Structure formats: structure tokens, C-alpha cells
Amino acid sequence: MCVALDLVGFGIVLPILPLYAEEFGARALSATGLVAAFSAAQLVFSPIWGRLSDRVGRKPILVLSLVGTAVGSLITGLAGSLTILFVGRVVDGISGASVSVAQASVADIAPPEQRARLLGLLGAAFGLGFVAGPAIGALGAVWDHRIPFFIAAALAAANAGVAWRRLPETHPNRRSGPQISPQVARSADQNEPAPSWRRRGVLELVLVAFVSLTAFSAFEATFALFAERRLDLQLASIGGLFAAVGLVLALVQWRLLGPVVDRLGEARTMRLGLVLNGVGLLLLTGVHSWALLVPALLCLIVGQGFVTPTLSSILAGRVRADRRGGVLGVQQAAGGLARVVGPVMGGALFEHWGVPVPYIAGAGLMAVALLLANFRHGYDTPTYT
Numbered sequence: 001m002c003v004a005l006d007l008v009g010f011g012i013v014l015p016i017l018p019l020y021a022e023e024f025g026a027r028a029l030s031a032t033g034l035v036a037a038f039s040a041a042q043l044v045f046s047p048i049w050g051r052l053s054d055r056v057g058r059k060p061i062l063v064l065s066l067v068g069t070a071v072g073s074l075i076t077g078l079a080g081s082l083t084i085l086f087v088g089r090v091v092d093g094i095s096g097a098s099v100s101v102a103q104a105s106v107a108d109i110a111p112p113e114q115r116a117r118l119l120g121l122l123g124a125a126f127g128l129g130f131v132a133g134p135a136i137g138a139l140g141a142v143w144d145h146r147i148p149f150f151i152a153a154a155l156a157a158a159n160a161g162v163a164w165r166r167l168p169e170t171h172p173n174r175r176s177g178p179q180i181s182p183q184v185a186r187s188a189d190q191n192e193p194a195p196s197w198r199r200r201g202v203l204e205l206v207l208v209a210f211v212s213l214t215a216f217s218a219f220e221a222t223f224a225l226f227a228e229r230r231l232d233l234q235l236a237s238i239g240g241l242f243a244a245v246g247l248v249l250a251l252v253q254w255r256l257l258g259p260v261v262d263r264l265g266e267a268r269t270m271r272l273g274l275v276l277n278g279v280g281l282l283l284l285t286g287v288h289s290w291a292l293l294v295p296a297l298l299c300l301i302v303g304q305g306f307v308t309p310t311l312s313s314i315l316a317g318r319v320r321a322d323r324r325g326g327v328l329g330v331q332q333a334a335g336g337l338a339r340v341v342g343p344v345m346g347g348a349l350f351e352h353w354g355v356p357v358p359y360i361a362g363a364g365l366m367a368v369a370l371l372l373a374n375f376r377h378g379y380d381t382p383t384y385t
Contacts, residue, residue: 041093050329068095218346
């Protein structure tokens with residue numbers, strides 16, 4: 001619920017922000033730069049917040065993140081200049097650690113065999129929040145472009161209050177009950193001299209996250225143009241299609257992921273997701289009607305629904321519980337970088353090489369990710385439980 005409400009707030013702001021910036025004389029580059037400023041700040045600070053949650057606990061970082069989101073949204077809504085708008089978006093981006101820390105919280109308390117399923121439920125909440133947010137924002141903007149930002153600030157502030165009162169601490173060294181003793185921790189550190197992200201295939205998994213999300217975000221960024229060129233869809237139809245994709249993705253992570261992981265295991269489910277993503281991108285290159293678009297999108301939806309939670313779950317199982325926040329923060333940073341690189345790459349290929357080229361390149365990147373996600377490191381067996 002914490003993540004869902006946080007993403008509702010983010011979704012409220014996102015579609016309104018460029019239009020709001022125009023009121024201050026912003027041109028297209030400055031308007032889109034506001035979105036980039038948020039992503040850049042999140043890219044830098046996600047690993048920092050993750051490591052800090054390993055030291056002081058998950059709960060205070062989640063609460064601080066929500067308070068920062070409320071402050072950033074309020075600054076944006078009260079802004080009187082383009083400079084203050086950028087300040088508000090950077091503050092919001094700096095505080096945007098809730099996803100990786102929430103993932104670490106789930107990983108702290110979930111049994112290894114249930115970790116992927118519970119992270120899938122977290123992803124479903126993420127998707128539903130992001131679908132609901134733009135609808136609420138559009139309704140609020142009917143009266144004033146500032147109102148969505150005030151709604152987002154109020155949601156984040158209320159969410160912070162509820163989290164402070166009711167959210168349990170999950171970090172093994174901060175919650176009551178069995179803890180990692182200093183002797184065990186020192187012994188593990190002696191056997192693990194390198195940083196966790198450099199051990200036991202963790203770096204390869206982070207690269208899988210970066211490469212696969214680069215391909216997928218290139219698809220996301222160019223799909224509206226693709227749908228207009230190939231299927232003559234208008235803005236309203238494309239918006240409805242994106243909402244439908246978000247809902248189906250949430251359903252996949254809520255209902256389908258768990259049984260598949262039970263049958264195949266996390267690593268094979270992740271690899272199956274990468275294969276489905278590649279197939280979906282290749283199918284898109286031949287789309288000229290709904291008859292081929294539907295199976296292409298289903299492959300991509302199911303594939304991404306499998307890859308995202310299983311990848312996070314495998315990463316969480318490769319490191320000690322008191323280092324999960326930092327590693328998952330690095331994964332989020334890699335994902336943030338991918339969401340910068342992917343759209344730029346996809347847009348350039350679409351514009352200069354033709355409509356199908358971003359999806360051919362994306363399928364190639366999925367193949368590279370599949371090679372990185374090999375059996376050499378024994379991903380089917382977690383190093384730590």
C-alpha cells in the first residue's frame with residue numbers, strides 16, 4: 001500500500017508537469033528536462049538510501065522518502081519560477097527511494113520460496129498506482145494545473161504518517177526477534193572481502209537489469225509513435241492502451257507469477273521472461289494490424305512481469321540480509337540509467353533508421369541479457385536465505 005500510494009502521487013504529477021512548466025515560459029527541452037532531473041536525482045541517490053537503510057533500518061528511510069516526496073510536490077505546486085520547479089523535482093527525485101527500500105523490506109521477511117511472488121505483488125501495487133495516478137491528475141488539472149501537485153503532496157504526507165505509526169521494521173538488526181550477531185557479521189565480512197555487488201554474480205544480474213530495461217524502455221518511449229504510424233491510433237486510444245497494459249501487467253504479477261515460479265524456479269522464470277520480451281519485440285516489427293499487436297504486447301507484458309520481480313528476488317538472495325538495501329539500490333540506479341539510455345537510443349533509431357529498428361535492436365539486447373543470466377553462478381540456489 002505504501003508503494004501504491006507513492007506511485008499514485010508520481011503518476012498524478014507526470015502527465016501534467018510539461019504543461020505546467022509552459023506557464024513559466026519553458027520550452028519543450030526544459031519541460032522534458034524536469035522529468036530528467038527527477039530521474040537523475042533518483043539515479044544518484046537510490047544506492048545511497050539503500051545502503052543507509054541497511055544501517056539504520058527500512059522504516060525510517062521509507063518515512064523520510066515519503067516526507068521528501070510531500071515536500072518536493074509542495075515546492076512544485078507553489079513554484080513561482082522555472083528554477084523553483086527544478087528544485088522541487090530534484091527534491092522529489094532525491095527522496096524517491098521508496099521502491100528499492102520497500103523491495104528490501106519484502107526480502108527481509110519473505111521466505112526464499114515466497115520472495116519472488118511477494119515482490120510480484122509489490123510490482124502489481126506499483127502498476128496499479130501508476131495507472132490510477134494520471135486519471136486523478138487529469139481530473140484535478142481541470143480546475144488548476146497546481147492542484148495535482150497539492151494532491152500528490154497530501155497523499156505522500158498522509159502515507160508518511162500511516163507508515164510511521166503502522167509500518168513494522170523489517171531489517172534483521174533493527175526488528176525485535178532473531179538478529180545477526182556481531183560475531184556472525186564479522187565472520188561473514190571476513191569471508192566476503194569485496195563489496196556485495198562484486199560477489200557471486202551480482203554484477204552480472206545488475207547488468208541484466210540494465211540491458212533488458214534499456215530495451216524495454218526504448219519500446220515504451222517509441223510505442224506511441226509506432227502505434228500512430230502503423231495502426232493510425234490517436235492520443236486517446238494510445239492512452240487507453242497504456243492503461244490496459246498496466247492493468248494486465250499488474251494481473252500477471254499478482255496471479256500468474258507465483259505458480260510459474262513454483263513450477264520453474266526463479267532463475268528459469270527470469271530467463272523465460274527475457275525470451276518472451278525478445279519474441280514480443282520481434283513480433284512488433286511485423287505489426288500492421290491488431291491481430292499481431294495483441295500477441296506481441298502479451299509477450300512483452302508477461303515477459304516483463306516475470307523478469308522484474310524474479311531479478312530482484314535473485315539479487316536479494318545473493319547477499320546477506322544486512323546488505324540487501326544497498327544491492328537493490330544499485331539495481332534501481334541501473335534501472336534509472338536504463339530509462340535514460342533506452343528512450344534516447346530508441347528515439348534515435350526510430351527517427352534515423354526506421355520504425356522497426358528499435359525493436360530489432362531491443363530483441364538483440366534481450367539476447368545479450370539472456371546470455372548474462374546464465375547458469376554459471378547457480379542462480380537457482382540463493383547464497384543467503
